[in-house]
Amino acid sequence: MRGPMAMSSLLFLVILSSLSTASAFTKSRQVYVVYLGEHAGAKGEEEILAAHHGLLLSVKGSEEETRASLLYSYKHSLNGFAALLSEEEATELSARTDVVSTFLSHGRWSPHTTRSWEFLGLEEGVRGPDSSGRLPPGAEAGGDDMIVGVLDSGIWPESRSFSDGGLGPVPARWKGVCQGGDSFSPSSCNRKIIGARYYLKAYEAKYGAVNTTNSYRSPRDHDGHGTHTASTVAGRTVPGAAALGGFATGTASGGAPLARLAIYKVCWPIPGPNANIENTCFEADILAAIDDAVGDGVDVLSVSIGSAGKPPAFADDGIAVGALHAAMRGVVLVCSGGNSGPAPATVSNLAPWMLTVAASSIDRAFISPIRLGNGMFIMGQTVTTYQLPGNKPYPLVYAADAVVPGTPANVSNQCLPKSLAPEKVRGKIVVCLRGTGLRVEKGLEVKLAGGAAIILGNPPAYGGEVPVDAHVLPGTAVSMVDVNAILRYINSSSNPTAVLSPSRTVVDVKPSPVMAQFSSRGPNPDVTAPGLNILAAWSEASPPTKLDGDKRVVKYNIMSGTSMSCPHVSATAVLLKSAHPDWSSAAIRSAIMTTATTINAEGSPIMDADGAVAGPMDYGSGHIRPRHALDPGLIYDASYQDYLLFACASGGAQLDHSVPCPATPPPPYQLNHPSLAVHGLNGSVTVQRKVTNVGQGNARYSVAVVEPMGVSVNVSPSSLSFARTGEKKSFTIKIEAKGRGGLRVDGRRFVAGSYTWSDGVHVVRSPIVVLVA
Numbered sequence: 001m002r003g004p005m006a007m008s009s010l011l012f013l014v015i016l017s018s019l020s021t022a023s024a025f026t027k028s029r030q031v032y033v034v035y036l037g038e039h040a041g042a043k044g045e046e047e048i049l050a051a052h053h054g055l056l057l058s059v060k061g062s063e064e065e066t067r068a069s070l071l072y073s074y075k076h077s078l079n080g081f082a083a084l085l086s087e088e089e090a091t092e093l094s095a096r097t098d099v100v101s102t103f104l105s106h107g108r109w110s111p112h113t114t115r116s117w118e119f120l121g122l123e124e125g126v127r128g129p130d131s132s133g134r135l136p137p138g139a140e141a142g143g144d145d146m147i148v149g150v151l152d153s154g155i156w157p158e159s160r161s162f163s164d165g166g167l168g169p170v171p172a173r174w175k176g177v178c179q180g181g182d183s184f185s186p187s188s189c190n191r192k193i194i195g196a197r198y199y200l201k202a203y204e205a206k207y208g209a210v211n212t213t214n215s216y217r218s219p220r221d222h223d224g225h226g227t228h229t230a231s232t233v234a235g236r237t238v239p240g241a242a243a244l245g246g247f248a249t250g251t252a253s254g255g256a257p258l259a260r261l262a263i264y265k266v267c268w269p270i271p272g273p274n275a276n277i278e279n280t281c282f283e284a285d286i287l288a289a290i291d292d293a294v295g296d297g298v299d300v301l302s303v304s305i306g307s308a309g310k311p312p313a314f315a316d317d318g319i320a321v322g323a324l325h326a327a328m329r330g331v332v333l334v335c336s337g338g339n340s341g342p343a344p345a346t347v348s349n350l351a352p353w354m355l356t357v358a359a360s361s362i363d364r365a366f367i368s369p370i371r372l373g374n375g376m377f378i379m380g381q382t383v384t385t386y387q388l389p390g391n392k393p394y395p396l397v398y399a400a401d402a403v404v405p406g407t408p409a410n411v412s413n414q415c416l417p418k419s420l421a422p423e424k425v426r427g428k429i430v431v432c433l434r435g436t437g438l439r440v441e442k443g444l445e446v447k448l449a450g451g452a453a454i455i456l457g458n459p460p461a462y463g464g465e466v467p468v469d470a471h472v473l474p475g476t477a478v479s480m481v482d483v484n485a486i487l488r489y490i491n492s493s494s495n496p497t498a499v500l501s502p503s504r505t506v507v508d509v510k511p512s513p514v515m516a517q518f519s520s521r522g523p524n525p526d527v528t529a530p531g532l533n534i535l536a537a538w539s540e541a542s543p544p545t546k547l548d549g550d551k552r553v554v555k556y557n558i559m560s561g562t563s564m565s566c567p568h569v570s571a572t573a574v575l576l577k578s579a580h581p582d583w584s585s586a587a588i589r590s591a592i593m594t595t596a597t598t599i600n601a602e603g604s605p606i607m608d609a610d611g612a613v614a615g616p617m618d619y620g621s622g623h624i625r626p627r628h629a630l631d632p633g634l635i636y637d638a639s640y641q642d643y644l645l646f647a648c649a650s651g652g653a654q655l656d657h658s659v660p661c662p663a664t665p666p667p668p669y670q671l672n673h674p675s676l677a678v679h680g681l682n683g684s685v686t687v688q689r690k691v692t693n694v695g696q697g698n699a700r701y702s703v704a705v706v707e708p709m710g711v712s713v714n715v716s717p718s719s720l721s722f723a724r725t726g727e728k729k730s731f732t733i734k735i736e737a738k739g740r741g742g743l744r745v746d747g748r749r750f751v752a753g754s755y756t757w758s759d760g761v762h763v764v765r766s767p768i769v770v771l772v773a
Helices: 045-057 063-069 087-094 115-123 201-207 225-234 283-296 318-328 439-448 480-492 562-579 585-594 640-649
Strands: 011-015 032-035 070-074 079-083 101-104 109-111 147-152 193-198 238-241 250-252 260-265 267-269 279-281 300-303 305-307 332-336 355-360 364-372 377-381 394-398 429-433 453-457 475-478 497-500 504-507 527-530 534-537 556-559 676-679 684-693 699-706 711-716 719-722 728-737 750-758 763-771
Touching (some): 032 079, 045 070, 045 079, 070 201, 079 283, 087 101, 193 283, 225 260, 225 534, 250 534, 260 283, 283 300, 300 562, 318 640, 377 480, 394 480, 429 480, 439 475, 453 480, 585 763, 676 684, 676 728, 711 750, 711 763
Parallel strands (some): 300 332, 332 355, 394 429, 676 763
Antiparallel strands (some): 011 032, 238 250, 267 279, 364 377, 364 504, 377 475, 699 719
């Protein structure tokens, strides 16, 4: 629902669903967000709360009902509140002249689930984030006194990654708290973890009281995901860290090891038979956390959370609106792009005022040789600690040939729960395919059916990408090409066998990076970063597989997902904020994007895991290069008002009454963004851009263009001269379809190119994407 818009304050009204109906409430209540604009002038917290109470009272029958309905009051960056309302009450509020939009607070949001930092350094010709080299002043401190907020499933504070030895006092500007609760007290915080809060009112309105068997009612992390992301962004340097079984042994470190951590727990287990497997995060809780984080004084927000399905409109997207008001106050918000690849148009978190991150590999593998009965050797990957006894051949069977009657044919090869016939798999190595269900659950199904081991193969969609798992039985994983070779052998032999050899860690794997097939595809990823098989700290309450019955305890675990790539970019933003405290969030985003590379460590184009050359729909501007980003040369800046005009042009979303949408807003491509996308090119368009010199005072930049197929690109002027640091220069880009009748690209969804400014030292690259109408 979209209401009339006429106020200059942002008000969120989040109405949370409840399974029970008290006698005082005769109508069904659900979770909504009512959005009204930015705060109008300076107001105290009590004044803001009174305004929220009054607005809610206008649709409620009594003061008592109003107080019982109010759950959150957003007062630091967002002006709004969370409450319980019926659909009729929400409709009544949306009709008010001071309401921008109302939307349900969904639980559609979920987390997007060492060597990676050294690999980033190797790509740039150095030896990791702490190596000597040319860095701007302030960067050497590794983000000291910078504060990064992490929205996730909490933290395991006892991890060595969160020790505070050698850190100075908590920054004086910090205004946050360390909220106690179940197995977590204020003393759980230190000079590293300087604040911690938890938010579950929206969650409990949907599911009832949290089950403390599966989660702590506190900032403590039961899941592991939040601990993993927090240590990736800002974990201390920990020698001798390793996953279970000694895999990936080395020195673990976050990208900004001296930065301070503020933890905001917003994700909780979904009730069900295995509640440890999946978490959910509600918009009302997320917005409360973003609002508090901005008020607490964070510099960067790392949000490895996103939604599945069709992205909501900006005015109905809690993370997008929260990020907008964080950016207005100088806070950089980085978020994961999603794990729904390689299908196109699956990226979540699309707003241009936040950084959206795709996932790619690093140069490390965990090789596990497989010797087939015909003498062929195939190289798998695994981090399971279990081994088949005897180093001898075991019978080999394809899951599709060993299922119980009634198993649907389209999933018969996927080892789904209760699908395997014990008499057909007992004592054998079972070949299963990825697809529906969790990888570790497939291993559990083989074990429960009496199988000796699992070989987990890729279907065509996943190509050569091989995530590793600490399975509950012996096993390994193989690429699409290799599983096809195994299946051909099984079909050609009357007695197929295989020997699984122990796994070992290897580095300098080539090519790298490679885009992860699970990484959601664009439009709209901004950059890519390491997200495949990443080692980081873990909750000791969660086994490495998260499966019920897995009693193993680990301090560090290997995980894959854009959740893992997101904190790599968050740490880069921390380092930039430390080196350039006066830069806006847009400037920091620009520096990260324009210095990213599309070339792998071997000097060739970055590839997809299926062997195709990757492009901007896969990696956005490219793979991050943190050291290059510290000195980008030029930046593209944008203001709060610029973003509001962009929203006006993107579906007519007026996000602030103080900046009314013009009758004809400038097209979305006119946003001063470090990338350029034009949809439905017919004839020509002329795009305006402005850059700011943040390098040496005297500089002259020349442009080089790579034209998309079927499109001409003319940049004018073709050179820019700067006399001082901070000077701004404007230029235009004319995009024109070649030939008559509009753009013709032989059935492609889009064509891509780039334009790049360079002064001989800095290379400032912007991708161009032209989408077919």
